[in-house]
Structure formats: structure tokens, C-alpha cells
Amino acid sequence: MASLEGIISLGPWGGLGGDHWSYRASGGITEIVLRVEGNIKSISFKDASGLVSGTFGGRGNNPNDRGEEKKIEIQWPSEYLKSMSGTYGSYKGLLVITSLSFTTNLTTYGPFGTARGETFSIPIADSAVVGFHGRCGYYLDALGIFMTPANSHGSISAGQWGGPGGDPFSFRVGSWIKEIIVHEGANIKSLSFKDGNGQEYGKFGGKNANDTGEERRVSMAFMIEIDGLSEHLTSITGTYGDYAGMVVITSLSFKTNLATHGPFGNATGTSFSIPIEGSVVIGFHGRGGHYLDAIGIHVKPRDIEGTISIGPWGGRRGSPWSYMTNRGINQIVINVGSNIKSISFRDTTGLDSATFGGENPNDIGERKTVLINWPSEHLISISGTYGNFSTLLTITSLSFTTNRATYGPFGTGSGTPFSIPINNNMVVGFHGRSGHYLDAIGIFVKPHTTI
Numbered sequence: 141m142a143s144l145e146g147i148i149s150l151g152p153w154g155g156l157g158g159d160h161w162s163y164r165a166s167g168g169i170t171e172i173v174l175r176v177e178g179n180i181k182s183i184s185f186k187d188a189s190g191l192v193s194g195t196f197g198g199r200g201n202n203p204n205d206r207g208e209e210k211k212i213e214i215q216w217p218s219e220y221l222k223s224m225s226g227t228y229g230s231y232k233g234l235l236v237i238t239s240l241s242f243t244t245n246l247t248t249y250g251p252f253g254t255a256r257g258e259t260f261s262i263p264i265a266d267s268a269v270v271g272f273h274g275r276c277g278y279y280l281d282a283l284g285i286f287m288t289p290a291n292s293h294g295s296i297s298a299g300q301w302g303g304p305g306g307d308p309f310s311f312r313v314g315s316w317i318k319e320i321i322v323h324e325g326a327n328i329k330s331l332s333f334k335d336g337n338g339q340e341y342g343k344f345g346g347k348n349a350n351d352t353g354e355e356r357r358v359s360m361a362f363m364i365e366i367d368g369l370s371e372h373l374t375s376i377t378g379t380y381g382d383y384a385g386m387v388v389i390t391s392l393s394f395k396t397n398l399a400t401h402g403p404f405g406n407a408t409g410t411s412f413s414i415p416i417e418g419s420v421v422i423g424f425h426g427r428g429g430h431y432l433d434a435i436g437i438h439v440k441p442r443d444i445e446g447t448i449s450i451g452p453w454g455g456r457r458g459s460p461w462s463y464m465t466n467r468g469i470n471q472i473v474i475n476v477g478s479n480i481k482s483i484s485f486r487d488t489t490g491l492d493s494a495t496f497g498g499e500n501p502n503d504i505g506e507r508k509t510v511l512i513n514w515p516s517e518h519l520i521s522i523s524g525t526y527g528n529f530s531t532l533l534t535i536t537s538l539s540f541t542t543n544r545a546t547y548g549p550f551g552t553g554s555g556t557p558f559s560i561p562i563n564n565n566m567v568v569g570f571h572g573r574s575g576h577y578l579d580a581i582g583i584f585v586k587p588h589t590t591i
Contacts, residue, residue: 147270147466148296148439149417151284153260154228155235158277162491163193164286164464165270166449166571166584168216172242175207176252179231179238180280182207185272188216191462191571194494197276205278212242212249219246221269224285229257236279263436265297266290271464273491284415286466289440295422299436301412302380303387306429311341312422312438317373320394323352324404327383327390328432333424344428351384351430371398373421376437381409388431451582452572453558454526455533458579463493464569468514472540473507476550479529479536480578481505485570488514500576510540510547517544519567522583524548527555534577 147164167188175181175198182198198206214221226240238257241250262285271286289296295312315336323329323346330346346352378392390409393402416439423438463485471486475498482498482505498504512519524538537551560583569584 147286147288148419149273149284149286149466150262150264151260151415152274152282153226153258153284153415154237154274154280154282156275156281157234157236158197158275158279158281160273160486160489160491161196161276161494162273162463162465162487163196163271163494164462164466164569166191166462166464168214169221169269169271170214170216172212172214172249174210174212174240174252176210177205177207178254179236180207180226180240180253181205182276183240183272183280183283187462189460189462191460194461194496196272196274196494197278197280199276199278210252214244219244220290222267222290223262223264223269224283225259225261226251226253226283227255227257227259228282231279234279234281236281237283240283263299263301267296295438295440296419297425297436297438298414298416299412300426300434301378301436302389302426302432302434304427304433305386305388306345306427306431306433308425308427309342309344310423310425310438313339313341317421317423320401322392322404324392325351326406327388328378328392328405330428331392331424331432331435341424344424344426345430345432346428348430371396374419375414375416375421375439376435377411377413378403378405378435379407379409379411380434383431386431386433388433389435392435449571449582449584450560451558452580453524453582454535454572454578454580456573456580457532458497458573458575458577460571460573461494461496462569462571463496464584465491466568467491468512469519469567470512470514472510472512472547474510474538474550475505476508477503477505478552479527479534480524480538480551482574483538483570483578483581496570496572497574497576497578499574503576508550512542513544517542520565520585521560521567522581523557523559524551524581525553525555525557526580529577532577532579534579535572535581538581 165187171186184195185193239253239255267287268290274283275281313335319334321332332342375395391405391407419439426435427433465487467487475481484495485493521541537553539548565585572581573579
């Protein structure tokens, strides 16, 4: 099956402990399973194709600290996941996720856990959540989301932040945002923009003729110039608070892929930021009157990628799983004996997948690591065998082929062989079934010309 999707990453929020992980759904997310008590012990997912993610967190051996299972069932496709919110704070000396809520187009599930610590939320519209990422160990240390646009514009609206005053505004550019003009003083007086075609947008705010900012010595009109070919706007940060009896934007910074411009204004009040990756800001929305009352952004994915699913080969036992990355895969870890016990992956951002298989503690095999020298080297295919092991039909051997070499075979090579004669492509993920061992495996690929 082929799919075409643009992916944006938000977050993660939480602590720095545990290991990186990443999960992308194949189709809509239909189930979220949490283990909860005092904090979020672990999380796992199921998508519309029935594939299960593996469990992130919950690695402790203490049976008294596993928490209670909570299951969210999402009636996809009429219902789809849009966003999440929660808290993170200290639990047994670790900074971890302490509570979570999940918002669909129909309702909100939660909160689950104990809502203590720092809060996080994603005021975002026109989006569908297609995966998660974060850090995990004994517990769920950190959590973020992957999302894709769910409207005809192909964009997502983040925000807005600020006050309720002024008149609403919204615009999207057809090229790129080239200039941002800020009038500032003790707060942001007004904003205006120009795109790569020379079209102007605004001014938004600045309707108080007695307080335009120009009378203040430290106040002037700042112009930010952005080269749309090598530099593009990716996000904003700022603060909002009281000024002259109104809640308005008090400071702003503009982030590109190369630099941060600002801050402009006086950073007082409540701060806001958008930890976002894989995106380009193509417009703004908000409210403006005497001053800039509120602001948000329209973003679209930076890359559009088409992926194709091939396989899986092997047995039908175990639980279905799926792993996909929007970056290159540069490490594969296999535990091997007479068959393939388990497999896991790492992408070029350092995110680790869950471990698929390896649930028999008495037969974990020998660890083997394949290192891929990305970006000059990339994975293009796999081959292997599947056959009987301990009365189970499992993967008995695997080899991994890049544009430069073949690594393996790992395992015994007994049973039925499989291979994928495929060219001009790059492997961007894997899927299959697993339990005590690696029961089945397949790959997600995309054309190499689109990388």
C-alpha cells in the first residue's frame, strides 16, 4: 500500500532520562494503552491496520509499581486523534510524565495520572496525530507527537497565545515569508509581513496613534529579512501579559532553520513556545487592535514523502508491530542464536525504536550491531529465511543491504528464503510480528529520488 503524507514533529515534553524512542502509525491510531498510578508508567499504541507499537516505559522489575491499565479506543476513521496535553514532574527522583489527556475531533479522554508539575498543551487545529516520540525507561520520561495536516490547505494552525481583545486576522502566503516588520516598545505594538513575491500582509495592531512605539528611544521598526532558498521561518516564541489594562503580546522571537531573530519587546508575563520540527511557517493568525493582542502560526510540513509497505514474511504468531522514521536509519541491533530473537533500530536523530521480540528471558541470544554510515550510505533492502524454531514459525536469519554493502547473514539461514529485488529506494521503516522471538518482518520504503 502506498501513502503520501507530510509529517511535523512537536515536542517532546518531560525529562531527559531513559532512551529515545519513536513510533509512526500505519493508518489512524485506534488504541492507546496506558499504565497509570501517580505517574504514567508506560504507553503503547495500535493503528488501523492492527499493528501494535510495543510498550514504551515500564521497564522496572517491581510488580508493585506497574500501575493500573487504562485503555482508550478511538473509532477511526470517523474519530481521529488531534492533540494531547499533560503534566511532567518529579516521581521517585526522576523527571517524568505525571499525567496525560488525549483530544480527538469528537471528545477528550483523561486526564490519566496525577496532574502535578509543569503543564504542557498543544493549542493546535487542522491536524491529525500520526505518531509519538519521546524518552522512556522505568517510566515514560518524555512525550511528543508526530502530526499531519487534516485540511485542504495542507497546513496546521498552532496557537493562538495572548488576549481576547482586538480584531481577528489570518493569512497564508503562497511562497515564503521574506520580511517581518515589528514595532515594539514595552510590548509588541504591531506586526506586518511581506512574502517572497513582494505581497504585503498587515499591519496587525498599531491602532493607538498615541503609542506606536516610535516615541520611545529604544523603540523602532525592526525589519527581518529571510532568504527563502537557504533560510525559512520554522517557529516563534514569546510572552504575553498585561499592558495598559489589556492582555497583549509583550515580546516575540522568530526562529528560522539558521538563527533566532529577537527577542523584540519586553519579555514579561506568561511565556509560550512551540517545540516543532519538520515544518515551515507559511502564515500567521491572531488578534490585533491598539496593540498585537494575540498570535499563532500556520505551518506546513517541510517534506512530502511517499512510503510503500512490502511484506511481511514469516509466521503469524506474536503481536503486530510497526516502526517508521522520517530520517535515515543508521543502526540496527539484532539478538541472534539459531533464529532471530529480537530487533531494534535507531535513526539519525538518535531516536531508538522499541525492541521487537526478545520476550523469552531464557533465550535472548547474542547481540549483533549493524552500523550504517548515513547519509552517504542508506539501507535499500533486506533478505533472510523463516522456518520452525521451538514449534514456532519465526525469522531464522536476516541480511541487510545498503547502497554500499550487505551485512549478514545473521542467524542459521534455515527454512524458506525471501528477498526483495528493489532499486532506487530507501528503507524508512520496518513492520512485522513479534513475541518470544521475531516472528515476521517487512519493510517500508520510499523512492530514493524524493530524499
